[in-house]
Amino acid sequence: MLRGLWKLTWIEIKVFLREPLGAIGTIVVPVLVFLVLGRVVNLQAPTSPAVSNFARVGLPVLVSLLIAISAVLSLVTIISIYREGGILKRLRATPLRPQTILTAHVIVKLILTTATLILMFLAGKRYFPPGTHVPLFSFTIALLISTWSILSIGFLIASIVPTARFAQPIGAIILYPMIAVSGLFVPVESLPPVLHGVARLLPMTYAVSLLQGIWQGDGWPAHVGDVAALTVAFLLCTALSAKIFRWE
Amino acid sequence: MTRVQNHSTKQLPSWVLDINSAQALYLANMPPVIQVSGIRKTYGRTVAVDEASFDVNEGEIFGLIGPNGAGKTTTMECIEGLRKPDRGAIAVLGLDPFRQVYQLQNRIGVQLQQAQLQKRIKVWEAVDLWASLYGMKEIDGEHLLEQLGLSDKRSAWFMNLSGGQKQRLFIALALINDPEVVFLDELTTGLDPQSRRAIWGLVRGIRERGKTVFLTTHLMEEAERLCDRVAIIEHGRIIDIDSPESLVRRHCPERTAVLDTDDPTAAEHFQAIPGVEEVTRAGNRFTIRGRGDDLVTEVIHCLSENRIRVTDFRTVLPNLEDVFLKLTGRSIRE
Numbered sequence: 384m385l386r387g388l389w390k391l392t393w394i395e396i397k398v399f400l401r402e403p404l405g406a407i408g409t410i411v412v413p414v415l416v417f418l419v420l421g422r423v424v425n426l427q428a429p430t431s432p433a434v435s436n437f438a439r440v441g442l443p444v445l446v447s448l449l450i451a452i453s454a455v456l457s458l459v460t461i462i463s464i465y466r467e468g469g470i471l472k473r474l475r476a477t478p479l480r481p482q483t484i485l486t487a488h489v490i491v492k493l494i495l496t497t498a499t500l501i502l503m504f505l506a507g508k509r510y511f512p513p514g515t516h517v518p519l520f521s522f523t524i525a526l527l528i529s530t531w532s533i534l535s536i537g538f539l540i541a542s543i544v545p546t547a548r549f550a551q552p553i554g555a556i557i558l559y560p561m562i563a564v565s566g567l568f569v570p571v572e573s574l575p576p577v578l579h580g581v582a583r584l585l586p587m588t589y590a591v592s593l594l595q596g597i598w599q600g601d602g603w604p605a606h607v608g609d610v611a612a613l614t615v616a617f618l619l620c621t622a623l624s625a626k627i628f629r630w631e
Numbered sequence: 632m633t634r635v636q637n638h639s640t641k642q643l644p645s646w647v648l649d650i651n652s653a654q655a656l657y658l659a660n661m662p663p664v665i666q667v668s669g670i671r672k673t674y675g676r677t678v679a680v681d682e683a684s685f686d687v688n689e690g691e692i693f694g695l696i697g698p699n700g701a702g703k704t705t706t707m708e709c710i711e712g713l714r715k716p717d718r719g720a721i722a723v724l725g726l727d728p729f730r731q732v733y734q735l736q737n738r739i740g741v742q743l744q745q746a747q748l749q750k751r752i753k754v755w756e757a758v759d760l761w762a763s764l765y766g767m768k769e770i771d772g773e774h775l776l777e778q779l780g781l782s783d784k785r786s787a788w789f790m791n792l793s794g795g796q797k798q799r800l801f802i803a804l805a806l807i808n809d810p811e812v813v814f815l816d817e818l819t820t821g822l823d824p825q826s827r828r829a830i831w832g833l834v835r836g837i838r839e840r841g842k843t844v845f846l847t848t849h850l851m852e853e854a855e856r857l858c859d860r861v862a863i864i865e866h867g868r869i870i871d872i873d874s875p876e877s878l879v880r881r882h883c884p885e886r887t888a889v890l891d892t893d894d895p896t897a898a899e900h901f902q903a904i905p906g907v908e909e910v911t912r913a914g915n916r917f918t919i920r921g922r923g924d925d926l927v928t929e930v931i932h933c934l935s936e937n938r939i940r941v942t943d944f945r946t947v948l949p950n951l952e953d954v955f956l957k958l959t960g961r962s963i964r965e
Contacts, residue, residue, distance in 0.1 A: 401751040478733050
């Protein structure tokens, strides 16, 4: 059955890249955002230490999260379109196991996330402050763990959205605000108590902590807690969507 | 169904009896390919399938016919293992479609109603993917595309195919694993008459390869032309099962002759024909209704005996559409 998984994964990558808007939205837009913001921030960096700090850590982490979220939104949309069009059902009427079908989509998104991240590094290298040493490999792994965890939220959203039309907006409404309280702009500790509690429950918060730490050169042992939290979120969301996921 | 008769050994040599009983034994030991007994499926308060029971034999084209919403697709999807009936038992090729679904899916081919594929998947990619999903056997995908007339479309995206081409691709995918039973759900719905006829030819071709075909349709003409046996389903209940001809003979013994004549004495002669129940007249056109296979012969006999000159003559035979109307009290098109 592995043969089926790789075939399906490969076909899904090809099908995705043939969709002009999909490929541009998930790959080109995040890189452009990074370049534009990087330019703006760089021009102002010398005057403000806060901006300089954001340029050093915040910006790459923000754009990485945007990459992850656009991958998740794209997954939510694709799953709902496939469900609406009966594609999921048609695949399920083959000996392909249901989990294999969904695994193929997760793999596609992880591959595209990696590709976009590398593109961002290459295109935006000149905006990194001089002397920055980026642990590229560890950071990629950290982003993949974060994406993987957020993808499970995506499946949960895909389980509840009624039609493909609503998939993208509902997904965006749920996911983007998570960044606001994730500690990326304001430290979690200085949020009002209610928001602080909410932030502690959201996987995005742990993703930000992990990505910021790894970007700044932390070792993995310092972030075992973040990885554990992301794993718990993944397991919870997967278990829940396994219960409520609709194939048609 | 042929029944073994009770022959007396005195009238027939003993080997005749032996062959008959051997054949009966053979038929009895050949289980039907699909056995459905008493399945019921409800969605909330709606009863989709209600105590449906039927068998499908090896090598036949069996049709489940009825209007939209009668429970055809639900019944079929229960048999395919895509849905679990609330109660009742199903065996396909001796397998339980729910507990042994993966074993079953390797041996059956499925075409689903209104299914789509990825918009931008190429025809050959779909065939190649499907071929890789079946473990035990696979047949030459390119050859299959050729047989279904899709060779020149092999690099086309799914979204750019016509309705008929899409359905032919779905037939190809349903045949990719050389299945023993092929399920076709509303195969020709939405197709133009020409594509429909082409598809019928392909379905007969599937039977000629020795496969069993289970199909659903709401088109009575399709059922009449394709199916060896049909089950009529309405409101989730199976009303009757038989060959289309037997159903017509059983439920619609009426015969109608329509003829044009300007003979002033015609009407009273027609009334006197044995078996005639009603004669209606519109101008020179007479419609003679009655029952029994002899009616047409009697009408012709009456015409020649009384030297009635007719300028047009035709008979109207009842078909499955009439059977449906008779059994359910409403037309299938309503």
